[in-house]
Amino acid sequence: MDEDDCMVSVAKFYLEFTVGESCGKCTPCRIGNKRMLEILTRITEGKGEMADLDQLQNLATVIKDSALCGLGQTSPNPVLSTLSNFRDEYVEHVRAHKCRAKKCKALLTYTIDPLRCKGCSACAKSCPAQAIMGETRKPHVINPYVCIRCGMCISRCHFGAISVI
Ligand code: SF4
Ligand code: SF4
Ligand code: SF4
Incomplete structure (x- = not known):
């Protein structure tokens, strides 16, 4: 450990x-x-x-x-x-309400950095909860109340725009 x-x-x-x-x-x-x-x-x-x-x-x-x-x-x-x-x-x-090791799913918040986001929608297409919204080529946003914290979006973003805090 x-x-x-x-x-x-x-x-x-x-x-x-x-x-x-x-x-x-x-x-x-x-x-x-x-x-x-x-x-x-x-x-x-x-x-x-x-x-x-x-x-x-x-x-x-x-x-x-x-x-x-x-x-x-x-x-x-x-x-x-x-x-x-x-x-x-x-x-x-x-x-x-913070888990510093990022192991407690309920305490995690997934966010998109609008400066890095290219609006490619790859994350939105992969989100099983349809928690990501945004127009093509414009910064997307994650609805924290809909997000089920599966982490799928992070692996889909090739621009390092999504982080978890
Ligand atoms: S309930 Fe637990 S402590 Fe009590 S005898 Fe059974 S295993 Fe042992
Ligand atoms: S995959 Fe990354 S760059 Fe594309 S819309 Fe999502 S956050 Fe933005
Ligand atoms: S963590 Fe999962 S549910 Fe939350 S926005 Fe990303 S893909 Fe969607």
Whole structure:
């Protein structure tokens, strides 16, 4: 892992695994991990709140202390570790709705630089959501409310006019 990885997404990835593996015998693992996964999902979708970070910390600590077996006792580790070492990334997701690693799709915004755009319409033709508008040979624009953030347009533009922020 490096700076191209989103630490919130990494914690979510491991939790998805443990939620899937939980046998369901004890409550902390069966229900607590699901609640943590719901919170992490909200954060990666830009719907998180600062109170969620405390909630995550509390849940993770309780689950770690009270789960019956090693799976539940270790499942909160990625959450605790990333919260401790990369808390700024969590705060960025919640407050600025920004994923610096550009891994959380819901937080990405695709834009066209009008100075670089030649109006060739290649991007518009490839867009599965028909989110790109513009007349031929004039700068095109992306409607952020329609864009599904698939990234297709970037690969179609030969003029480097599309970027993601
Ligand atoms: S901690 Fe162990 S016993 Fe408890 S639900 Fe998870 S896998 Fe089952
Ligand atoms: S492919 Fe690039 S140059 Fe062509 S319309 Fe889209 S953004 Fe503009
Ligand atoms: S990211 Fe996908 S949906 Fe959004 S404008 Fe580009 S091609 Fe269309």
